Amino acid sequence: MTPNSPAAIGFRTELRQDGGHLTEPVFAARGSRATWQERAADLTLHAVLLHSGAPDEACARARGRTLVFAGELYNRDALHRLLPPGRALPGTDAALVSALFDVYDLHVFRLLNGRFAALVTESGRALLATDHVGSVPLYVRVAPGRVLAATEAKALRDAPPGRPVPARPVRRKTGTHQVPAGTVLDIEVATGKCVPHRTWAPPLARRILPEEEATDTVRRAVERAVRTRAGGSTPLVVLSGGIDSSAVAALAARRSAKPIDTVSMGTDAADEFPQARVVARHIGSAHREITVPIAELLRWLPHTVWAAECLDPDIVEYLLPLTALYLRIGGPGRRVLTGYGADIPLGGMHRENRLPRLDTAVCHDMDTFDGLNEMSPTLSAVGGHWTTHPYWDRDVLDVLVSLEAGLKRRHGQDKWVLRAAMSDVLPHEVVVRPKLGVHEGSGTSASFSRLLVDAGAPRERVREAKRLVVREVFDQVVVGGRHPDDVAIDSVVDAVLGAGVEPATARLSGAAARPVPR
Numbered sequence: 386m387t388p389n390s391p392a393a394i395g396f397r398t399e400l401r402q403d404g405g406h407l408t409e410p411v412f413a414a415r416g417s418r419a420t421w422q423e424r425a426a427d428l429t430l431h432a433v434l435l436h437s438g439a440p441d442e443a444c445a446r447a448r449g450r451t452l453v454f455a456g457e458l459y460n461r462d463a464l465h466r467l468l469p470p471g472r473a474l475p476g477t478d479a480a481l482v483s484a485l486f487d488v489y490d491l492h493v494f495r496l497l498n499g500r501f502a503a504l505v506t507e508s509g510r511a512l513l514a515t516d517h518v519g520s521v522p523l524y525v526r527v528a529p530g531r532v533l534a535a536t537e538a539k540a541l542r543d544a545p546p547g548r549p550v551p552a553r554p555v556r557r558k559t560g561t562h563q564v565p566a567g568t569v570l571d572i573e574v575a576t577g578k579c580v581p582h583r584t585w586a587p588p589l590a591r592r593i594l595p596e597e598e599a600t601d602t603v604r605r606a607v608e609r610a611v612r613t614r615a616g617g618s619t620p621l622v623v624l625s626g627g628i629d630s631s632a633v634a635a636l637a638a639r640r641s642a643k644p645i646d647t648v649s650m651g652t653d654a655a656d657e658f659p660q661a662r663v664v665a666r667h668i669g670s671a672h673r674e675i676t677v678p679i680a681e682l683l684r685w686l687p688h689t690v691w692a693a694e695c696l697d698p699d700i701v702e703y704l705l706p707l708t709a710l711y712l713r714i715g716g717p718g719r720r721v722l723t724g725y726g727a728d729i730p731l732g733g734m735h736r737e738n739r740l741p742r743l744d745t746a747v748c749h750d751m752d753t754f755d756g757l758n759e760m761s762p763t764l765s766a767v768g769g770h771w772t773t774h775p776y777w778d779r780d781v782l783d784v785l786v787s788l789e790a791g792l793k794r795r796h797g798q799d800k801w802v803l804r805a806a807m808s809d810v811l812p813h814e815v816v817v818r819p820k821l822g823v824h825e826g827s828g829t830s831a832s833f834s835r836l837l838v839d840a841g842a843p844r845e846r847v848r849e850a851k852r853l854v855v856r857e858v859f860d861q862v863v864v865g866g867r868h869p870d871d872v873a874i875d876s877v878v879d880a881v882l883g884a885g886v887e888p889a890t891a892r893l894s895g896a897a898a899r900p901v902p903r
Contacts, residue, residue: 389618389720390416390771391457392477393443394762395435395521395536398453398504399544400428400511400574402530409433410540411866413692414766425449428574430506435536435766437718445475445483449507452486454479455536456501456521456762459613459778464496491569495584498779500762502536502564511572517585517779519566520760522694525550526560529577537763538563538694539863550579553756556696556856557864566755585779587730587751591744591789596805599792602784604806610778611636614722621646621719621770623710624672625826626660627818628804628811629733630724633775635810637722638668646719648673650710652682654828660818667812677709679832685709686833687869687877690855691862692763698851700757704764706827711768718769725823727776729754730785731793731800733820740790747793751786840878853881 397410410433419440422431432453434440445452458464458478465474468484475481478499485493486505494503494514502523505512511532515523524540526533526547533544538555547560550570555561564570567585572578594602614620615637622634624647638645647670649661658674665672682705689701689708707725728734729750732743765772775781788802795801804816824830834847842850857877861867 389616389718390437391443391455392439392479393434393436393453393455394766394771395455396432396443396453396502396504397535397537397540398430398432398533400430400504400506400532402427402429402574408543410535410537411542412537412540412763413688414537414763415769416766423451425451425506426509428506428509433540442477443479445477445479447483447487450483450486451504451506452479452483453504454482454501455503456499456516457773458482458497458499458501459610460496460498460780467496491571491582492584494569500760500773504534509574511574512569513564513572514569514584515564515566517567518760518777518782519564519568519755520762520774520777522758522761522763523564524555525552525562525564525570527562527572527577527579528560530575532572532574532577539691539866542864542866548577551581555694557860563756588783588787589748590787592787593789594792596792596795599788599802600806603788603802606778606781606784607632607775607803607806608636610775610781611722612640613778614720614773614775615640616720618720619643619645621648621714621721622670623647623707623721623723623725624649624661624664624670625657625724625821625823626662626664626815627657627724627821627826628800628807628816629727629776631664631811631815632803632807633722633724634664634670635668635807638670639810644669644671646671646673648675648710648714650675650677650706650713650827652676652706652828652832653678654832655826657821657826660815663812664815667815675710675713677706677713679828682706682709682827682829683832683836683874685712686855686874687858687862687872688712688767689764690858691869692767693758693761694763694859694863695758696856696859697757698848698855700759701855702824702830702833702851703822704759705833706823706829708764708767711765711770711772714768714770718771721765721770721772723772723774724776725774726760727785727800727803728820728822730776730782731803732790733800734822735794735799738794740794743794744790747786747790836874837878837882840875841882850878850882854878857881 416435419434502521503514552562569582792802
């Protein structure tokens with residue numbers, strides 16, 4: 386990783402009374418490693434940090450407390466104003482959170498707008514915190530006298546068994562749980578007692594605003610999110626030519642003193658290159674197109690599951706072309722901005738003109754995003770890059786989710802309020818272009834389906850076949866410890882389907898997987 390990344394992008398920690406130590410963890414994310422051990426009172430903390438060159442900046446120690454912080458904050462200026470008068474401003478995110486912990490204790494995590502996972506230890510206590518949407522996944526194993534945590538479940542594969550905690554269990558990894566989004570787990574190390582505290586939830590109430598006020602509110606929120614994420618160097622923006630990514634690219638270009646870099650990904654089956662070129666020319670970016678053959682794209686499916694640690698076949702389809710892109714970008718590690726995620730709070734994948742149905746879809750999506758790891762930085766970290774997603778900024782979500790449905794579907798357009806907010810920075814043809822998902826624009830969904838049909842899956846059971854294939858890959862690379870380079874997707878498909886249509890039909894018994902609206 387590079388200075389384009391936060392001080393740390395991941396960690397594995399273990400807090401123990403007996404002072405024992407685990408084996409070296411396995412991560413999918415690339416990065417330099419720093420290992421250290423410290424003892425306070427009757428507890429020993431072992432830590433392995435994935436860092437970008439300055440591991441000390443990811444840790445803060447004060448008055449018997451240690452804080453380990455992977456990720457970055459986006460509201461530092463506001464947080465600085467909360468420090469006691471006359472106190473020197475902390476130089477790192479970890480030090481800033483630690484200083485505020487003196488004042489707010491665990492409630493400090495209700496104040497943070499960022500992309501992070503964190504561990505705090507003090508006085509026989511361990512606190513594990515995720516950002517508001519769990520965009521940096523965090524996993525834990527708890528037993529009396531021992532708390533283990535990691536930003537990838539596979540890093541806890543060889544850990545001793547744990548006890549149930551109020552969090553989501555990980556498939557076939559007994560005792561391993563995923564900390565919910567927007568949550569702090571407050572753990573008493575000696576007993577293993579664990580109390581969860583919510584720090585953020587999607588708004589349920591809806592705001593009624595005039596069109597002009599709504600578009601201005603959205604514009605300012607997204608502008609701030611892009612500005613705080615762009616960093617000091619020239620960012621790279623993933624550009625499809627749709628309204629979501631084009632808006633991020635245009636706003637990043639407006640604040641940059643020199644042309645930004647943009648990149649588009651397609652396959653030999655489908656691409657959105659012409660649409661992306663329109664935007665690249667309009668904003669004057671240094672643009673690059675990357676074509677990944679479908680055969681190669683499908684071979685990256687085990688790497689996608691390995692990185693995202695996700696069992697949902699729909700999400701894996703969305704993430705597969707992005708993973709392939711991050712692996713193909715090459716060069717030194719980049720800070721990458723994306724337009725990913727805008728469809729969820731705005732109901733962009735729905736063509737529902739009846740507004741109650743549209744808002745029901747938005748509520749469903751905001752209730753069920755947690756644990757899918759769509760935003761996991763490990764997806765880009767497998768290629769040595771750091772991604773960040775302006776539409777999943779806490780303040781942006783508070784605005785987008787809370788707008789009444791008539792501002793999201795208006796004048797016959799999906800995501801109307803975002804299109805209107807960006808109409809002065811983008812060509813008209815981009816503003817009105819219909820929605821196309823990355824899995825559709827790249828031909829990923831159709832190609833995955835064709836792979837299964839060609840292997841003998843009945844067309845009516847393709848969805849269930851995808852679920853079984855993804856589950857099998859998960860069991861091999863996350864649970865079983867196989868490296869994705871050693872997993873051939875054709876062999877997985879054959880193992881799942883068997884030989885011929887009849888065995889496949891028999892294997893594909895049971896109810897089809899429930900669709901996840903997007």
